[in-house]
Amino acid sequence: MHHLSGQGYPPGLGGRQSEEGRVRDVPGGDVETYYEDGQWKNRVVGSDSAASAHQTRGAAVGAGRQMAALRGVQHVIRDVDGEVAECNDYRMLPRMPEADPPKRAPNGCGT
Secondary structure, three states: OOOOOOOOOOOOOOOEEOOOOOEEOOOOOOEEEEEEOOEEEEEEOOOOOOOEEEOOHHHHHHHHHHHHHHHOOEEEEEOOOOOEEEEEEOOOOOOOOOOOOOOOOOOOOOO
């Protein structure tokens, strides 16, 4: 699994120590798409195992997006080297009138 230092990440994504002393890069409960052992995978941050594995990045990103939207959390997408390439926020915004379509929070992670 990728355990990176927290350097070079958007605000709010600085590393935090896990129980094993390794650095966690994003807040627990968010969904992370990452590359490991020749596969693109998704996991809920804080979990030691992948929730899904995919042959392509696109398939993994799509599945991770759906997981994050259903959970109402942020979706962190890493590149092959483990650096944060994209971050999307699916946390709930203040309630909108019924006629308005649901919206994602603007900007991305760390907001």
